[in-house]
Amino acid sequence: MRRRDALAWLGSAAAWALPARAQSPAMPIIGYLAPESPGPFDSRLKAFRQGLADAGYVEGRNVAVEYRWAEGRYDRLPALAADLASRQVAVLVASGGAPAALAAKSATKTITIVFEMGGDPVALGVVDSLSRPGGNLTGVSSLSVEVSRKRLEFMHDLRPAASSFAVAVNPTSPTSGSQVRNLQTAAEALGIRLHVMNASTAGEFEAMFLAATREQAGGLVFTSDPYFAFRSTQLADLCFRYSMPAVTQSRDFPTAGGLMSYGGDFAQSHRRAGSYAAQVLNGEKPSDLPVQLVTKVELAINLKTAAALSIAIPPSLISGADTVIE
Amino acid sequence: MAGQHLRFHGLFQKYFIVLFLAVVIPLATNGVSEAWFGYRDQRTRLEQLLGVEARSAGAKIQGFVDGITDQLGWLVQLPWTGEPDERRRIDALRLLRQVPAIVSLTLIDGNGRERLYVSRIGLNRNESRVDRSADVAAAGARSAGLWYSKVSYYRDSEPYMTIAMAGNRPSVGLVVAEVNLKLIWDVIAAIRIGQTGHAFVLDELGRLVAHPDISLVLRGADESTLAPFREIREAVRRAGTDLGTSRSAGGIAVAAAAAPVTGPDWTVVVEQPLSEAFRSIYAALWRTGGLLLAGAAFAGLLAYVLAGRMTKPIHLLEKGTERVGAGQFGHRIDIRTGDELQRLAESFNAMAAGLEVSQERQERIAKLKRFLAPQVAELVDRTGDDDVLEGRRAEVVTVFCDLRGFTAFSAKATPEEVMRVLSEYYDGLGRIITRYAATLTSFSGDGLMLLINAPVSVAEPALRAVDLAVEMQVSVQKLIIGWQERGNRIGFGVGLAMGPATVGRIGYESRFDYTAIGSVVNLAARLCASASDREILADATVAEAVKDKRQVHPIGMRLIKGYDEEFLVYRVVFAERPEVS
Numbered sequence: 077m078r079r080r081d082a083l084a085w086l087g088s089a090a091a092w093a094l095p096a097r098a099q100s101p102a103m104p105i106i107g108y109l110a111p112e113s114p115g116p117f118d119s120r121l122k123a124f125r126q127g128l129a130d131a132g133y134v135e136g137r138n139v140a141v142e143y144r145w146a147e148g149r150y151d152r153l154p155a156l157a158a159d160l161a162s163r164q165v166a167v168l169v170a171s172g173g174a175p176a177a178l179a180a181k182s183a184t185k186t187i188t189i190v191f192e193m194g195g196d197p198v199a200l201g202v203v204d205s206l207s208r209p210g211g212n213l214t215g216v217s218s219l220s221v222e223v224s225r226k227r228l229e230f231m232h233d234l235r236p237a238a239s240s241f242a243v244a245v246n247p248t249s250p251t252s253g254s255q256v257r258n259l260q261t262a263a264e265a266l267g268i269r270l271h272v273m274n275a276s277t278a279g280e281f282e283a284m285f286l287a288a289t290r291e292q293a294g295g296l297v298f299t300s301d302p303y304f305a306f307r308s309t310q311l312a313d314l315c316f317r318y319s320m321p322a323v324t325q326s327r328d329f330p331t332a333g334g335l336m337s338y339g340g341d342f343a344q345s346h347r348r349a350g351s352y353a354a355q356v357l358n359g360e361k362p363s364d365l366p367v368q369l370v371t372k373v374e375l376a377i378n379l380k381t382a383a384a385l386s387i388a389i390p391p392s393l394i395s396g397a398d399t400v401i402e
Numbered sequence: 403m404a405g406q407h408l409r410f411h412g413l414f415q416k417y418f419i420v421l422f423l424a425v426v427i428p429l430a431t432n433g434v435s436e437a438w439f440g441y442r443d444q445r446t447r448l449e450q451l452l453g454v455e456a457r458s459a460g461a462k463i464q465g466f467v468d469g470i471t472d473q474l475g476w477l478v479q480l481p482w483t484g485e486p487d488e489r490r491r492i493d494a495l496r497l498l499r500q501v502p503a504i505v506s507l508t509l510i511d512g513n514g515r516e517r518l519y520v521s522r523i524g525l526n527r528n529e530s531r532v533d534r535s536a537d538v539a540a541a542g543a544r545s546a547g548l549w550y551s552k553v554s555y556y557r558d559s560e561p562y563m564t565i566a567m568a569g570n571r572p573s574v575g576l577v578v579a580e581v582n583l584k585l586i587w588d589v590i591a592a593i594r595i596g597q598t599g600h601a602f603v604l605d606e607l608g609r610l611v612a613h614p615d616i617s618l619v620l621r622g623a624d625e626s627t628l629a630p631f632r633e634i635r636e637a638v639r640r641a642g643t644d645l646g647t648s649r650s651a652g653g654i655a656v657a658a659a660a661a662p663v664t665g666p667d668w669t670v671v672v673e674q675p676l677s678e679a680f681r682s683i684y685a686a687l688w689r690t691g692g693l694l695l696a697g698a699a700f701a702g703l704l705a706y707v708l709a710g711r712m713t714k715p716i717h718l719l720e721k722g723t724e725r726v727g728a729g730q731f732g733h734r735i736d737i738r739t740g741d742e743l744q745r746l747a748e749s750f751n752a753m754a755a756g757l758e759v760s761q762e763r764q765e766r767i768a769k770l771k772r773f774l775a776p777q778v779a780e781l782v783d784r785t786g787d788d789d790v791l792e793g794r795r796a797e798v799v800t801v802f803c804d805l806r807g808f809t810a811f812s813a814k815a816t817p818e819e820v821m822r823v824l825s826e827y828y829d830g831l832g833r834i835i836t837r838y839a840a841t842l843t844s845f846s847g848d849g850l851m852l853l854i855n856a857p858v859s860v861a862e863p864a865l866r867a868v869d870l871a872v873e874m875q876v877s878v879q880k881l882i883i884g885w886q887e888r889g890n891r892i893g894f895g896v897g898l899a900m901g902p903a904t905v906g907r908i909g910y911e912s913r914f915d916y917t918a919i920g921s922v923v924n925l926a927a928r929l930c931a932s933a934s935d936r937e938i939l940a941d942a943t944v945a946e947a948v949k950d951k952r953q954v955h956p957i958g959m960r961l962i963k964g965y966d967e968e969f970l971v972y973r974v975v976f977a978e979r980p981e982v983s
Binding site for chain 2: 225367
C-alpha cells in the first residue's frame with residue numbers, strides 16, 4: 077500500500093515535471109533598435125551586454141536579442157521599430173540617440189522601451205520627468221547634448237587667438253535647435269563668432285570642411301549627434317586632410333586620429349541601458365525606473381594630431397583630460 | 403479480556419504517562435530554554451555584528467565625503483593676489499579630473515569675489531569678480547570653516563550636495579564644490595552585509611542619499627519610496643542598544659543598525675534580512691525540535707517498555723491468584739525482578755505450596771479414612787508417617803459378617819428396596835465400626851471384613867472384637883425386625899478368629915486397600931459362613947482370650963472347609979435385647 081502510494085506519487089511528480097520542462101517559456105527576446113550598422117556599434121554592444129550580464133542575462137543562454145540596424149538611414153527607424161513592436165518583444169531597447177527613442181515611442185505604447193541617448197529626454201518629449209518617467213519608457217542619457225558648449229570652450233582654449241569657429245549641425249536631429257541656441261549663448265560669453273554649418277549626410281561633410289576653411293574658422297565644433305558620432309573615422313580623415321582642428325562628442329574621434337572629444341561616457345550609458353533592460357526582464361515597471369544621467373563626461377585628446385596640426389595643448393587642458401593619446 | 407482492559411486503562415496507562423512525562427518534561431524544558439537563550443545570544447551577537455558593520459559602512463561613506471574635503475583643502479592654501487592665478491586654475495581642473503563626484507568648483511577670494519568657476523557641464527568662468535559673499539555656502543564656510551548643504555535633487559532626480567570650505571585665514575579665500583552624490587553608489591554598492599544585506603544612507607530629513615539600487619535614489623524626495631527607509635531608521639533609534647528590526651522596502655523583515663556620518667549629518671543604515679541573520683538560530687531551533695521529537699519518541703518507547711515491565715509481574719500475580727483461587731494449588735509465579743514484587747511472588751508461591759500440602763493431606767486422610775477409623779487415620783496423618791501401613795506380621799482378630807438370605811432377597815426385591823436395605827445396614831454397622839476403631843479392610847454386597855489390632859495395636863483385641871461383634875449383631879437384629887415387617891426374610895451372622903497374619907497395603911497408586919493375609923482370615927470367613935442368623939462364632943484363640951470376661955460356649959468340633967482337621971468352635975453368648983448388654 078505504502079509503496080504503491082509512493083510509486084503513484086513519483087509517477088505523478090514525473091508527469092508534472094516533464095511537461096513543465098517542455099513548457100518552460102522560451103527565452104525572453106530583447107528587441108534592439110540602432111540607427112547604425114553593427115560595425116561602429118561594436119564597443120556599445122559590448123557595454124550593453126556587460127550591463128545585461130551584471131543582472132545575470134547572457135545573450136543566447138537565457139535571453140535572445142533581435143537586432144534591427146538602420147544602417148545610417150534614420151528615416152528607416154520608425155519602420156524597424158514597428159517591426160520589433162509587432163514581434164511582441166519583452167523589452168525594446170532604442171539605442172544610439174533620440175531618433176531611435178522617438179521612433180520606438182511612436183511604435184508602441186505597451187512594450188517597455190529602454191532608450192540610450194545623448195539629449196535631454198524631457199526636453200525632447202520622450203518622458204515627462206526624470207524621476208518619474210511615466211508611460212512605457214525609461215532609459216539613460218549621456219549628457220552629450222548638454223555639454224556641446226563645453227566643446228566650444230575647449231576649442232577656444234586651444235585657439236584663444238581665433239575670433240570665429242565653425243559649428244557642425246545635423247539639421248535633421250531633434251536636438252539641433254537647442255544645441256545651436258546653447259552654442260550661440262556660449263559664443264557670446266566667450267566673445268567669439270560662430271559659423272553654423274549644416275550636414276545631414278556623409279556627402280555633405282566635404283563641403284562643410286571646405287566652408288570652414290574658407291571662413292578661416294579657428295576650429296570645427298561638432299554638435300552632439302549620433303550621425304556624427306558614428307562617423308568618427310571619416311571625420312578624422314577629413315580633419316587631417318583639411319588641417320582643421322575639430323572636437324566631437326565621441327572618444328572614437330581622437331582614437332581615429334581626430335584632435336579632441338568631449339562627451340558622455342558611452343560605455344557607461346550603454347551598460348546602464350543593458351542593466352535597465354535586464355531589470356525590465358525581471359518584471360520591474362518602467363515607471364519605477366527613473367531616467368539615469370551618466371555621471372562621467374570625458375575629455376580625450378590626441379597629442380599626435382595636435383603636433384601634426386602644430387597646436388600647443390595648454391597644460392590646463394591636458395591636466396583635465398581623461399584620456400591623452402600620445 | 404477484562405485483564406487486558408485493566409492492563410491498558412489501569413496501571414499501565416498511569417505508569418506510561420508518569421514515565422513518559424518524567425522524561426519529556428525535563429527534555430522539553432531544557433530544549434526550550436536552550437533555544438530561548440540561544441536566540442537571545444544570537445540577537446546580542448547580531449546586534450554587535452551589525453553595529454560593527456554599520457560603523458564600518460559609516461566609515462566608508464565618511465571616507466567618501468572626507469576624500470572630497472581633503473582634496474578641496476589644496477585649493478585654499480595660498481592667498482589670492484589681484485592677478486589671475488593660472489596655477490590655481492590648473493589645480494582646479496586637475497581636481498575635477500581627480501574627483502569624479504565634483505561637478506563644479508567655485509573659488510572665492512578673501513573679499514568674497516568669485517575668481518574662478520570650473521564645471522564639467524557649464525562654461526568655465528575666470529575672474530568674473532562677482533560678489534559671492536552673500537551666498538549661503540560662502541557664508542556657511544566663513545563661519546564654520548567647513549559647510550555642507552542639504553541634499554538637493556537636480557531636476558527632482560539626481561542627488562547633489564554643495565560643500566564649501568574656507569582656508570585657515572581669510573586671504574586664502576574659500577572653495578565651493580558641487581558634488582554629485584550618485585557617485586557614492588560605487589561605495590554603497592560594494593558594501594555587503596552578510597550575503598544579501600546592504601547599506602543605505604539617509605540625510606537628516608530622511609531622504610535617500612545612497613542605495614545599492616540607484617533607481618530608488620533617483621526617484622528624489624518621493625515620500626512613498628522613502629517611508630520604509632525612514633521606518634527602519636526609526637526602528638533602529640527606538641531599539642537603542644537592542645537589535646532594531648523592521649521591514650525593508652521589499653516587505654522583508656530585516657535587522658538593522660545605524661551609524662552617523664558627521665559633517666553632512668547623514669545616517670548610514672545597514673540592514674540584513676532576519677531570515678539570513680537568524681539562519682543559525684533557526685537551524686538550531688530545528689535541530690532542537692528534531693531532538694525533542696526523537697527524545698519524546700524514545701521516552702515513549704522507554705515508558706512503554708518500563709510500564710510493561712512494571713505491570714507484567716502484577717498481572718502475573720493477578721493471574722496466579724485467579725488460578726489458585728480456582729484450586730490450581732500447583733500453580734507457581736515466576737517473577738525475577740529482584741525487588742518487593744519478587745518477594746511478594748515468593749510468599750505467594752509459599753502460600754500456594756502450603757495450600758497444596760494441606761490439600762494433599764486432606765486427600766490422604768480421606769483415603770485412609772476409607773479403611774481406618776477416622777481417629778486412627780487422623781493419627782497416621784498427623785505423624786506424617788504411614789510406615790504403620792507397611793506390610794508386617796501381626797496378631798490380629800479378623801471379623802467377618804454378612805446377611806443370610808440376601809441373595810434370594812435381592813433377586814426378587816426391587817432395586818430401590820435392595821439399596822434401602824443395604825443403606826440401613828451399612829449405616830448401622832458403620833457407626834459401630836467407627837466407635838470400636840476397627841479397620842475395615844473390604845466389603846462387597848452384604849458382607850464385610852474387619853481387622854482388630856492392625857494397623858494400630860489395641861489392648862485386648864479379642865475382647866474388643868467380641869464386643870464389636872455383639873453390638874453389630876444386636877444392631878442388625880433390630881433392623882431385621884423392620885425388614886421382616888416389610889416381608890423380607892433376612893438374617894445376620896458373624897464369625898471371628900484370632901491369630902497371626904500378614905497385614906499391609908495392597909493395590910496400586912490411588913487404588914489401594916489395607917488387608918490381612920493368613921489362615922486366620924480364612925478361618926474367620928469360614929466361621930462366618932457357618933454361622934446362622936443371630937449367631938456369632940469364634941475360634942478357640944478368641945474364646946480363650948475372653949473366657950473370663952464374656953460368655954463363650956463351645957458348640958463342638960466342626961469341620962471347616964479348606965481344613966483337614968476339625969476345630970472346636972465357640973458361640974458367643976449375647977443378650978437378645980440390647981438393654982441387657
